[in-house]
Structures are given as C-alpha cells and as structure tokens.
Amino acid sequence: MDRFLFPRWVNKFVPLLIGGLLVGAAYGGTIIFVASSPEVINRGYQPEQPVPFSHKLHAGRLKMDCRYCHNTVEKAPHAAIPPTATCGNCHTGPDDKGALPYAAIRTQSVALEPIRESLNTGESVDWIRVHNLPDFVFFNHSAHVTRGVSCVECHGRIDKMERVEVAKPISMSFCLECHRNPESHIRPVDQVTNLEWGMDKTDTQKLEIGHELVKELNIKPSTNCSTCHR
Numbered sequence: 196m197d198r199f200l201f202p203r204w205v206n207k208f209v210p211l212l213i214g215g216l217l218v219g220a221a222y223g224g225t226i227i228f229v230a231s232s233p234e235v236i237n238r239g240y241q242p243e244q245p246v247p248f249s250h251k252l253h254a255g256r257l258k259m260d261c262r263y264c265h266n267t268v269e270k271a272p273h274a275a276i277p278p279t280a281t282c283g284n285c286h287t288g289p290d291d292k293g294a295l296p297y298a299a300i301r302t303q304s305v306a307l308e309p310i311r312e313s314l315n316t317g318e319s320v321d322w323i324r325v326h327n328l329p330d331f332v333f334f335n336h337s338a339h340v341t342r343g344v345s346c347v348e349c350h351g352r353i354d355k356m357e358r359v360e361v362a363k364p365i366s367m368s369f370c371l372e373c374h375r376n377p378e379s380h381i382r383p384v385d386q387v388t389n390l391e392w393g394m395d396k397t398d399t400q401k402l403e404i405g406h407e408l409v410k411e412l413n414i415k416p417s418t419n420c421s422t423c424h425r
C-alpha cells in the first residue's frame with residue numbers, strides 16, 4: 196500500500212491544519228472550562244445551623260470582636276470555629292449546687308439546649324460549613340488579615356446576618372481581581388475586623404489610603420498559579 200495517502204501539495208497546508216486544530220482545541224477547552232466551572236462557593240448558600248446563632252446579635256448589637264470566637268484567624272490558614280466553652284463563658288447555667296457563673300445569660304433558652312448539652316457531654320456542636328473551597332485550592336486567612344484585608348471583603352456584612360450566608364461568589368476570578376488590584380481593598384491592619392470602617396469616607400479617600408498602605412507595607416499579592424494551587 197502507498198504510504199502517501201494525500202497528494203504532496205497537501206503538505207504545505209499541514210502546519211496550517213495543525214495550527215487550526217490547536218486553536219480549535221484551545222477554544223473548545225476554554226468554552227468547556229468556563230461553562231463547567233461552577234462557583235464552588237455558591238453565593239446565597241445559607242444552611243440552617245443546629246443552634247440559631249446570630250452574628251447580627253453577637254457581632255453586631257453586642258459588638259463582640261470576630262477574634263473573640265475565631266481566634267486563630269490572624270495566626271493560621273483556617274479561622275477556628277469556637278468550641279462550646281467559648282459560648283459557655285456567657286451561657287453556662289447553674290452548677291450542681293445551683294450556683295450561677297459570672298455571666299449566666301438566657302440559661303433557660305430552648306435555642307441554647309444543644310449548647311448546654313455539649314457543655315455537659317463534652318461533645319462538640321455539629322456546625323455546618325458555609326464556605327468550602329475545593330481541595331486543590333490553597334487559602335490562608337492570616338496572610339490576608341495581617342495585611343489589611345478585612346473579613347468584609349470576602350464575607351460581606353456578617354455583623355448584619357441573623358444566619359451566615361455566602362455573600363460573595365468566591366471564584367478564581369474573585370481572588371484574582373483583588374490580587375491584581377489590591378489598592379481598593381486594603382485598610383489599616385488594626386481595622387480588619389471593624390466591618391464598618393470606611394463608612395465615613397469616600398471611595399477616593401479609601402483608595403488613597405489603600406495606595407499608601409500598599410506602598411508602605413510592600414503588599415504584592417501573587418498571581419502565580421502555584422500561589423493558590425500547590
């Protein structure tokens with residue numbers, strides 16, 4: 196059988212053909228990539244929790260700092276969910292002898308029954324995760340919080356939420372948008388848990404502060420793939 200299945204004149208079109216195929220593949224791949232890339236963190240997701248814990252009450256009305264409960268957020272990649280003992284600081288009921296602790300708030304509340312049970316048995320409360328990145332993404336809270344990126348940038352006004360909800364679509368483009376232009380998202384580091392910071396400033400004023408801090412602290416978020424995929 197003849198080894199040449201095509202006439203010779205076809206040869207000069209081969210590079211073109213291969214080029215065309217590559218472009219087509221890349222194009223098709225992009226379409227599939229974009230179309231099939233779900234927002235792994237779905238905006239609006241708001242699961243019901245075993246205890247109707249309200250951030251609006253505790254962080255908003257009572258003005259408790261986020262770090263009172265999420266106490267690893269500045270030091271570790273993950274922001275710890277508080278153990279029941281933290282709730283117990285205020286919600287512990289009377290002991291065996293009927294004596295009340297220093298702060299005994301709503302100790303008869305039905306809503307707090309799972310907390311009292313957890314304090315008695317030592318078993319933790321099964322809080323349901325709200326935000327959850329896929330395993331192939333690396334994220335680090337302390338890297339952001341210690342560089343002037345506020346919780347509000349990614350979680351919205353948690354201090355106004357009766358029940359936590361995913362406020363922003365935390366997709367790759369969401370991460371990259373800020374990594375490329377951090378200036379409009381940076382505030383003084385000691386204000387990161389003050390979700391109301393900047394309410395009294397215009398966007399131009401905030402941008403100016405951001406520009407200064409980016410320069411002063413030499414903030415350069417990386418956009419290398421290996422920063423978030425390692």
Ligand code: HEC
Nearest residue numbers: 248253254259260261264322324325326346350353354359
């Ligand atoms: C009194 C303790 C307490 C304080 C103060 C507090 N939180 Fe929480 N937070 C919790 C508990 C408990 C949960 C888990 C239950 C839930 O999702 O409501 C939680 C959940 C969250 C979640 C969702 C976690 C997930 O599963 O994705 C975010 C985000 C969050 N808190 C942010 C904040 C921010 C921001 C502040 C400060 C403005 C704050 N919290 C203050 C106790 C607290």
Ligand code: HEC
Nearest residue numbers: 246247248277281282284285286300301304305306307310
């Ligand atoms: C610093 C004190 C303090 C801590 C710590 C605290 N709370 Fe509270 N909690 C309060 C106060 C104050 C109220 C409101 C009481 C009122 O409105 O009369 C309250 C109310 C509540 C209520 C509503 C009870 C009802 O019957 O309406 C729930 C549920 C609750 N807290 C859950 C929690 C959980 C879960 C934690 C731990 C993650 C926690 N709290 C930590 C002070 C605290």
Ligand code: HEC
Nearest residue numbers: 261265268273274326327328334339340344345346349365
């Ligand atoms: C740059 C964006 C960003 C900022 C700023 C940020 N978070 Fe988060 N947070 C996330 C992402 C993304 C997740 C999901 C992480 C995962 O699934 O591994 C998350 C998850 C959480 C959780 C669940 C536990 C965990 O670590 O997975 C809590 C609680 C939380 N954040 C609280 C806070 C608090 C409090 C602050 C401010 C002090 C804050 N976050 C600032 C993006 C952010």
Ligand code: HEC
Nearest residue numbers: 333334335338342348369370373377380414415416422423
């Ligand atoms: C609102 C702005 C903002 C958003 C949104 C944001 N980042 Fe960042 N990120 C930063 C800044 C600022 C730094 C610190 C850069 C520096 O220290 O020079 C940083 C640093 C990092 C680092 C480097 C940590 C290290 O070990 O050095 C990682 C990883 C990272 N971000 C991942 C993410 C991921 C994943 C997302 C999306 C879920 C995200 N970031 C969203 C602003 C942001």
Ligand code: HEC
Nearest residue numbers: 231232233234235332366367370371374418419420422423
């Ligand atoms: C600042 C953090 C960050 C950087 C830098 C980054 N990614 Fe991502 N990437 C993410 C996050 C977060 C997700 C998951 C969210 C999603 O799937 O929408 C993701 C998802 C992906 C996915 C899976 C998409 C899917 O279908 O779910 C691929 C593939 C990917 N990234 C490739 C890359 C490549 C290639 C680079 C370098 C050019 C890169 N990423 C740089 C944060 C980042």
